[in-house]
Amino acid sequence: MKKAFSKKNLWGAMPEPLKKLAGLALSPIPLSYLIGKKFRDTSALILSADKWSRKQVDQYHLSKLKDQVQIAYNKCAAYRKLYDDAGIVISSLQTLDDFKKLPFIDKSFINNNIDDLLLVDKNGSDVDYVTTGGTSGVPLTFYINAGRSQIEYAYLVDGWKRAGFKLGDIKAVLRGRVTGAKNGLNRSYDPIFNEHYYSNFHMHETDMQSYVSHLQSLKACFLHVYPSSVYQLARYIKKKNVEIRNVKAILAESENVYPEQRKFVESVFNCRYFSSYGHSEKLVAAGECEHSSNYHIWPTYGYLELIDEQGNVITQKGQVGEIVGTGFMNKVMPFIRYRTGDYAEYVGRYCDKCKRNHLIIKDIRGHNVQEHLVAIDNSTISWSAINMHDDTFDDVVKYQFYQDTPGVAVIKVVTNDKFSEIQAQRIVANIGGKLKGRISVSLIVVDDIALTNRGKSVFVDQHINVSTGE
Ligand SMILES: [Zn+2]
Secondary structure: OOOOOOOHHHHHOOOHHHHHHHHHHHOOOOHHHHHOHHHHHHHHHHHHHOOOOHHHHHHHHHHHHHHHHHHHHHHOHHHHHHHHHOOOOHHHOOOHHHHOOOOOEOHHHHHHOHHHOOOOOOOOOOEEEEEEOOOOOOOEEEEEEOOHHHHHHHHHHHHHHOOOOOOOOOEEEEOOOOOOEEOOEEEEEEOOOOEEEEOOOOOOHHHHHHHHHHHHHOOOEEEEEOHHHHHHHHHHHHHHOOOOOOEEEEEEOOOOOOHHHHHHHHHHHOOEEEEEEOOOOOOOOEEOOOOOOOEEEOOOOEEEEEEOOOOOEOOOOOOEEEEEEEEOOOOOOOOOOEEEEEEEEEEEOOOOOOOOOOEEEEEEEEOOHHHEEEOOOOOEEEHHHHOOOOHHHOOEEEEEEEEEEOOEEEEEEEEOOOOOHHHHHHHHHHHHHHHOOOOEEEEEEOOOOOOOOOOOOOOEEEOOOOOOOO
């Protein structure tokens, strides 16, 4: 799943000594002013949209979609051809139902037509070229306005506010940033955003011990994480029987969130876990609310549809479908009815707990090959189904499945000093028991398991093309 929120264009590029200076010099200026006008305007829009009626939300969407389709048709040769070939008369699109007639687009449509999808000069100073994609498959490449970070950050902060966060509150961050090491602690500090970064590239027990000690020394704070990183840290804290009382909430993004992991992390940190959903294409985004862990789609960010296998829009509670997004943020290259490859379950169009008229979905799952094993009969088994939540992995710091043959998998483990051959046999037996002969498993101890270059965990290092089983 390509889920990425970032503020790298805001301050991330600034060297640390400069940040310190800027922090001192600019401290009387409220942070929302430092971030910028687009941030403040977007925050105000989000706040007002929280109170919109269903009719207001629909009107907003209809007007945005009509504009976007009209502009795309007029300016982008690829959309003009797509809609002409489908017999679409643009002026006849007058309701949200009419919008369902438009054909879907996908990654290959964008990749194959990249120069016929531009609204502005791609060499302009406010245009970024983005490539996404993991370690396998064809990457998606596209253009987007460079100034999006302020807008995006407003949504992120709105999601955190529901967890009690205020701009400038202390955050401990464990997500993909390479930090400097000092006195055995891999940490860097951003005084403007009041953020302490720990390196999730360094997660051996001594590293985690230093993070935990530092975390305990902070005043009440928020923990901003990748789900896999905080899960690893929580396992360590539980094992060492350390009590953490100063974390107000866990703020998680960028990877799938599994219910058992969420529950476990909440129990270890004694606070609630809030996750949000977004992706590099900036089409749709969602966060949990004050009362519910379901995802609330921000109506002003983009337009989300869930579709079934026939391409029909899902409106029934409990049905699962693919997330199709039309984003409102990208003024360089419009994405209209883009199939994300992510899946979710439909809940409704209103949250009766917080009273927002947002589209509500749950159980978002990225269609990521790195989360599946392939059984002997070529069927796939999700990593989350295999993941053990008992003491099977005690004394294992990190683990990953490797697979290049259907029905055969290797578990690579990074261990601590106490790990023994008996535990190795127990892991194989317990996992094997879950897989019931569909996959034979062996175990090897390795020195380290690499993260992706963005610092995310790969649960299954999959070398089989999962869609064909070959
Ligand atoms: Zn709600």
